[in-house]
Amino acid sequence: MQPQDSKVVIVGAGHGGGLAAAYLRQYDHTGLIVLIGEEPIAPYQRPPLSKAWLKGEADAESLKLKPDSWYAENNVDLRLSTVVSEINRGARTVILSSGEVIGYDHLIIATGARARALPIPGADLNGVLELRTAADAERLKAAIGPGKKLAVIGGGYVGLESAASGRALGAHVMVIERESRLLARVACEVLSSFFQSYHEKQGVAFELGASVEALEGKDGHITGVRLADGRLIECDAALVGVGAVPNEELARDAGLECTNGVVVDLDARTSDPHVFAIGDVTHRPLPLYERNFRLESVPNALDQAKHAASAIMGRAQPAPEAPWFWSDQYDLKLQIAGIPFDADAILVRGDVASAKFAVFHLKGDLVQAVEAVNAPPEFMMGRRLLEHRTPVSREKLADTTISMKEVAV
Amino acid sequence: MAKITYIEHDGTQHVIDVKTGLSVMEGAVKNNIPGIDADCGGACACATCHVYVDAAWKDKTGTPSSMEESMLDFAENVEPTSRLSCQIKVSDELEGLVVRMPESQH
Ligand SMILES: Cc1cc2nc3c(=O)[nH]c(=O)nc-3n(C[C@H](O)[C@H](O)[C@H](O)COP(=O)(O)OP(=O)(O)OC[C@H]3O[C@@H](n4cnc5c(N)ncnc54)[C@H](O)[C@@H]3O)c2cc1C
Ligand code: FES
Numbered sequence: 286m287q288p289q290d291s292k293v294v295i296v297g298a299g300h301g302g303g304l305a306a307a308y309l310r311q312y313d314h315t316g317l318i319v320l321i322g323e324e325p326i327a328p329y330q331r332p333p334l335s336k337a338w339l340k341g342e343a344d345a346e347s348l349k350l351k352p353d354s355w356y357a358e359n360n361v362d363l364r365l366s367t368v369v370s371e372i373n374r375g376a377r378t379v380i381l382s383s384g385e386v387i388g389y390d391h392l393i394i395a396t397g398a399r400a401r402a403l404p405i406p407g408a409d410l411n412g413v414l415e416l417r418t419a420a421d422a423e424r425l426k427a428a429i430g431p432g433k434k435l436a437v438i439g440g441g442y443v444g445l446e447s448a449a450s451g452r453a454l455g456a457h458v459m460v461i462e463r464e465s466r467l468l469a470r471v472a473c474e475v476l477s478s479f480f481q482s483y484h485e486k487q488g489v490a491f492e493l494g495a496s497v498e499a500l501e502g503k504d505g506h507i508t509g510v511r512l513a514d515g516r517l518i519e520c521d522a523a524l525v526g527v528g529a530v531p532n533e534e535l536a537r538d539a540g541l542e543c544t545n546g547v548v549v550d551l552d553a554r555t556s557d558p559h560v561f562a563i564g565d566v567t568h569r570p571l572p573l574y575e576r577n578f579r580l581e582s583v584p585n586a587l588d589q590a591k592h593a594a595s596a597i598m599g600r601a602q603p604a605p606e607a608p609w610f611w612s613d614q615y616d617l618k619l620q621i622a623g624i625p626f627d628a629d630a631i632l633v634r635g636d637v638a639s640a641k642f643a644v645f646h647l648k649g650d651l652v653q654a655v656e657a658v659n660a661p662p663e664f665m666m667g668r669r670l671l672e673h674r675t676p677v678s679r680e681k682l683a684d685t686t687i688s689m690k691e692v693a694v
Numbered sequence: 695m696a697k698i699t700y701i702e703h704d705g706t707q708h709v710i711d712v713k714t715g716l717s718v719m720e721g722a723v724k725n726n727i728p729g730i731d732a733d734c735g736g737a738c739a740c741a742t743c744h745v746y747v748d749a750a751w752k753d754k755t756g757t758p759s760s761m762e763e764s765m766l767d768f769a770e771n772v773e774p775t776s777r778l779s780c781q782i783k784v785s786d787e788l789e790g791l792v793v794r795m796p797e798s799q800h
Contacts, residue, residue, distance in 0.1 A: 311728050330735045347716075352724055359726070584733050584740075606800065611739035618761065620739055661761060665741065665768030689768065 288599050290316045291390035294379055296369045296535065298322025300330060301564030301586035302395035303350040306361050308594035319362045319387055321369055321379070324418055327353055332583060334422040335446035336613045340453045341426075345419065372539035374557055391559055391597050394536055394547060395590075398529035398565040398581060403438065407500030412507035412522040416443055417529070428522035431455030436510045436520035438497055440467035442612050444526035445480060448489050449614040459490045459518055461497060461510060470528075473625065475644050476656050479637055480614070487615060492518065529581060531566045544568055546579040551605075552596035553589045561596065563589035572605055573671070574626045574653075582610045607672045620661070622668035623654030634663060635685055643667065650676035650694060662689040696788040700745075702729045703797045712784045718755075718793060719743040719780035729795035736780035738762055741769040742799035743779045748792045755782045755791070771796040 293309060295302045298320050306318050322328070329348040337343040356363040364381075371380040372394075378386045400415035402408060414425050425447065429435050433456045437444045440462035451458045460467070466477035481491060496513040500523060510518040531546045542548040542556045546568030553561045553569070564586035568579045588606055595602050609622040617640060625646035635642030643663030646654040651674060655667030666689035670677055681692045700708045700722055712721030722730040722743075731742035738761050747755050755777060758766065762781045766772055779793065 307726055311726060332735060332737070347720070350723075351726070355724070355726065583735070587731070587733055604800065609740075611734055611737055613737060618737075618739060659761075661764040662768050665765060669768075 286390070288597060289314050291597065292316050292388065293318045293391045293393065293597065294387055294389035295320045295393045295395055296372075296379060297395035297397055297532075297564075297566075298324065298328050298363065298365065299395060299397045299564070299586075300328060300350070300583055301397070301590050302393065303328025304587055304590035305393050305395060305563060305593055306356075306359075307351065308590050309597065310359050310361075312594055312598045312600055314594070314598055315360075316390075317360060317362060319364065319389075320356070321364045321367050321381070321387075323366070323368050324420075325366045326419060327351065327356065327363060327365065329419060330583070331417070332611075334419065335416060335443050335450060339422060339426055339447065339450040348419070369535060372535055372560075374539050374541075374560065377559060389559070391561065393553075393593050394555070394560065394562040394566060395564050395586075396532035396535060396566050398531045400525065401528045401530050403497065403500075403525050403527060405497060405499050407502055407507065408525075410500055410502040410507040411505055412502070412520075413500055414522055414524050416447060416524060416526060425522075425524060429454050429456040433457070433522065434520045435459070436461060436518055436523040437526060438510065438523055439526035439528070440464070440469075440491070440493075441471065441526055441528065442468070444524065445484065446612060446614055447524055447526065448484060449487070452487050452489060453615075457490075458488075459492065459520070460484070461492045461495050461512070461518065463494070463496050465494045467491075467493070472621070472656060473631060473644055473646070475631070475633060475637065476619075476658075479640075479658065480617075483615065483617065483640065529565065531579060533566055536560075536562065536566070548577070549589075551592065552602065553592040554596060561593040563593050571608065571624070573607060573674075574624065576626065578624070580608050582608065584609050605672075607668055609668060616659075618659055618661075620657045620664035621654065622664060623652065623671045625654040628653045630679075632679060632683055634682055635660060645682060647677075647679065650679070652677060666690065666692070696784050696786060697790060698784070698788065699790075699792045700727050700729070701792065701794045702727075703795050714785050716784050717780045718745065718782040718784060718788075718791070719778075721784060722779065729799070730779060731799045732780060734780075738765065738778060738781060741765045741778060744769055744771070744796055744799060745777055745779045745793040746773055746775045746796070747777050747782075748794075749775060751788070751791050754787050770798070 547562040628646035643657040652671040657664035734740035
C-alpha cells in the first residue's frame, strides 16, 4: 500500500486533530480519514474563548478551523458527539462507546487536555465553571454581565484573560491564586508583577497566597468562595482555572508509554509505529533544550500535526521550531518564545512602566526564552536568535537605541 | 463577497470567493490553500500569514497598524508590498484582489 492510500483514524476533533486532517490532505494523502470527536461541533480554535469571543468580538463561525462542508468535500468522515472508548493495537482498531469498531492503518491520538478539577466541597454547585470548550465558554459568558461578581480561581493565562474579558463586559472580578504571584508556573516575576498591576488598574482585585477551602452556595447555586483563613469572597459565579491534565487514559490503557502525556518522538510517533499522538496530550522532545516536556499551545499542536502528517506521507519534516505562545489582555499583546530552561540571567529590554518591554532569559550569551509585551521586534528577533542558537551581546540587548537586528555578537 | 486570487510561491493559482467580513487569511485557511499558515488564527502575533499584495491594491487594502508594521519589519522575505493577510478585511471593494505567498512562512 502507498502511504497516500492508508486509512487514518484521528481520535479527538480539536485543534490538533482538525489540523492533522487538513495537513494530510494538503500533502496529497487521498485515503479515508476518520476524525472522531466527543464535542458536538467541528474542530475550532480555543484561544478566542477567553478573549475576542468572550468579549463578543468574534462569532462562533469564525472560530471554526474549516467550514462544515470541508470535511465531506475532502473525504474526511467527521464523527461528532462520538467517544472512542478503547484502542486495540493488536487488531489496529478503535472501539467507540456505541460498540462500533473502526480499523486503521495509522492512528493519531489528539485527545488534548481537560481542565483540572478542584477537589473541594461545593465544586459541583451551579455557577462553578471551567473553560476548555465552546460549551464552557457559553456558560461563562452567560454568567458575566454588567455588575455580576466573578471569582476566578487560578491566576494563569486562562484565568487572567477571562478576568480581562469579564472587566470589558462590566463584571466585578476577583482573582484568587494559591501562589504568592500570578502566572507562577509559566512566566517570570517581572511579568507577574507587571500583569498584576495592569489588571489592578483595570479594576481587578487579587487575593494571592490564598488557598480555597470550599465553594459555598444556596439552593444549589454558588454564592461565595471560602478561603482557608475563614474569609468568604462573595460571587455569582466562579471560574476554576487551575491548569489542565492530559487525556492520556486511552493511550495508557492501550499499553502506550505515558509520563505526564503520551511519549512521542520528533515524528510525533508513540512507542507503537502505527500510532501517533499530537498536541496537549503529548510529552515530546524539545531538541533545543535537550529534554522532554508537555506543552499546551496552538503552535505546538500545529507543529506536531505537521510532524505526524509528514511521517505518514514519508515527507521530509519541516525545520524544528522553538515553542511559542501568545496571550491578549486589554491592549496588551504578550508573545513568548522558548522556555527559560537552564537560564542563568534575566535581562529586561525596554520600559516596564510604559507597557512596552521584553524579558530575555539568557544562558551565557544564548537566548533561552523571551517574553515580550507589546514588543513584536523583540519577540520576532528573539525567537530567531534562539532557534538559530545565535550568541547575543548583553550590552547591546539591554540598549533600546540598538535595533534588535544588531544585537547578535 | 470578493473574488481573490491567491498565488503560491511555485505559481499555483487559487481563485476563491471570500465572504465580506472575513480576512484575506481566513479566505485561504478555510479553503485549505497551502502557503498561509496563520499559526495564531489572526491575532497578529505570528506573522505566518504573510503575503505580497499587488501594488495596484495598496490603497484599497488599507494601512497596516503599527503592530502589524513592526511584526513585518522582522519577518523573513519582506518586501515593500508585504502585509499580514489576517489584518486585511474583505469587502466588495477587494473584488479581483491578487495576493502572492512567500517561499516559506517560517
Ligand atoms: C480558553 C483557552 C485559551 C487558550 N489560549 C491560547 C492561546 O492564546 N495561545 C495558544 O497557543 N494556546 C491557547 N490555548 C491552548 C490551545 O487551545 C490548546 O493547546 C490546543 O487546543 C490543543 O489542541 P489539541 O488538539 O491537543 O487539544 P484540544 O483542542 O483540546 O482537542 C482535543 C479534543 O479531543 C476530544 N476528545 C478527548 N478524548 C476523546 C475521546 N476519547 N473520544 C473522542 N474525542 C475525544 C476532546 O473533546 C477535544 O475536542 C488556549 C486554551 C483554552 C482552553
Ligand atoms: S495569522 Fe498570525 S499574524 Fe496573521
